[in-house]
Structure formats: C-alpha cells, structure tokens
Amino acid sequence: MIVLGIETSCDETSASLVSSKKEILSNIISSQIDIHRPYGGVVPEIASRSHVEKIDKVIEISLNKAKISLKEVDAIAATAGPGLIGGLMVGFLASKAIAISAGKPFIAINHLEAHALTPRLTNNIDFPYLLLLASGGHTQLLEIQGIRKYKLLGTTLDDACGECFDKVAKMLDLGFPGGPAIEKAALVGDNEAFNLPKPMINRNNLDFSFAGLKTAVMNHIPSPISKKNINDMAASFQRTVGDIFCKKIDRALLSFYKKYSYMPNIVISGGVASNQYIKKRIDDLSIKNNIKLYAPPKSLCTDNGAMIAWAGIERLNLTPNIFEYDVDVNPRWQLKDVSLHEE
C-alpha cells in the first residue's frame, strides 16, 4: 500500500509518499523559514498564502521523485488539525479534492497523532510506550497503548516547550527558528552559568509549565549582554529544560512500573526531539532504567508529509476503508479527542 501524505499545519508545505513496508519513497518539504524570519515568528496570513503558492508543485515533485503516478497511490492522508486554520485549509482541501476526483480513500490526520506514531515508521516499536511529545504548540507526556489508544498523562499548563525555545532565542537575539539557534549557541556555553527555576518540578504530577522559565530567563539576562552571556544562557536554559523533562519522565516511568510491574520504552517526538542535548539527557535516563529510547531522525521530528502518510497507513491497518470526505479541518483538535478509549 502507498499513501500520499500532505502537511500544511504551520510553516512547512510538505508532501510525501510512504509505503506500508515503511519505505519513504519521497518526502518533499518546502520550508517557509526565510519568509517568516524578518518577523521573528510565523505570520499566519503569510503562511497561508505561501501554502497556496506551493502546494501543487510540492505534490507534483513528491510524485515525480517517487516515480509514482496518482493512479498507483492507494490513499491520501492530510493534516486536519491542530494548527493554523489557513494553512490547514489549503493542504486539507487540496488533498480532499484530489481524493474525491480520483475516488481514493481519504484520511483526516491529527497532527499530534502523526508525531506520536512517527517513531514506528523508522523503528519497530511495540505498544505500549511512554511518549514525550514536544513541539512548537504542545508539550505532553502520553501512554501510547495502541493506535487510537492514547492516554494523556501530563501537559503544559501554559507555553509549549518549543514556543519557549523560540521566545528565549528571540530575547537572546539568536534569530528564528529558536530551537536550532539555542542548541547551536549552547554548544559553546556553560550550562551551569545561570541557575534558572524549574516550574512544577516538585509537584507530584506530570504537568509542565514553561512560562515562568521564559520570564526567569528575561530577568536573568545581564545588561549589557556579551556573546559569552548569550551562549551561557542558551546552555543553562537548555540544561534546565533537560532537567525538567528527565524529572517528569522519571516520575512517569515510576507510575507506569507501579501499574504494570515493568518499565516501558520511551519515545520522543516533535520539533524539540530533534535537539541532540535533550535527546542525550533522555537517552542517559533510559540507559539507567535499562529501557530503550526511540526518536525519529531530525528530518522526521519537525513537520513533514511522511509522518502524515505513515499515520494514514496506521489508520488504514486498523480500518481498511476510510473515506473521510465529510470531515473538516479542526485547528484545536486534541489527541484525546481521537482516542477510542481511555482507562
């Protein structure tokens, strides 16, 4: 089975062809980073317009690169939410139109579900696993029990982790997008230079809060600021995020163990999962607990069409014929809304 996956929920226009044998036949990603850079963040109106300009070409290139004709595509999957409404509509309606005109199955994909399942495209991972989903819009810990069986364990009460990376980078004048810029600056910084707070770390739950950390960075920035200060702050901030994640994951592992008498493997996904320092911290934690950490390669951590196509394949494996022609975009679609059951 070959599925065409289309992603336009934020600032990447992407189309990809993926087979049920886990082959990524093409994964074309047209990034809008350069267009949004002068504004220091994604401008929704500009993003929608750019998706309109690019979508046809990106789909065409994706089919050509894979040497696949539309006739040979078994189903079309497109992001329906969550995300920016304008961008979602462009990709979703274009995909729906292609599916209807070609009479193909059409699957409305939840973007978070796609992030949650991507590591199964690149690795053979069994259920259940503990997932840290950390992107520009979400920071959640979930127990992934199976396809459409997602138990939310904890979530951010304010800013998402990626959003916090972006805002801190802006404060440090490191540019956009913030995550990779902080990671680069942190390589040459002292991660003990600043002692930043870890909001909610001692609360006996699995929720996060990043707004306070962002404000603390603002309050700790020396004036005037030197290049060394910037690198040290980037490193200290990144280390603090690592500390927070490790503490919460540790707690999640413990409560999983209490419930099932064994430890689950850990999966990290979403844009922040492409951060090598964060990945290493969580990897060290998994080694300590004698379990495995799985993370998609960098190119599949940030938004891409392959993860959408793969989520479509997982859905089709569960329910062979899906024709969601009457489904609409949902900019606020939560992962718990697609869960078939919750314990």
Ligand code: KG4
């Ligand atoms: O998953 P994603 O591409 O889009 C959303 O669904 O939000 O995640 C984008 C977010 C941005 O906030 C970006 O700064 C962050 O992921 N990010 C990173 C890194 N690369 C991207 N954060 C930390 N370190 C990185 N290397």
Ligand code: ZN
């Ligand atoms: Zn994403």
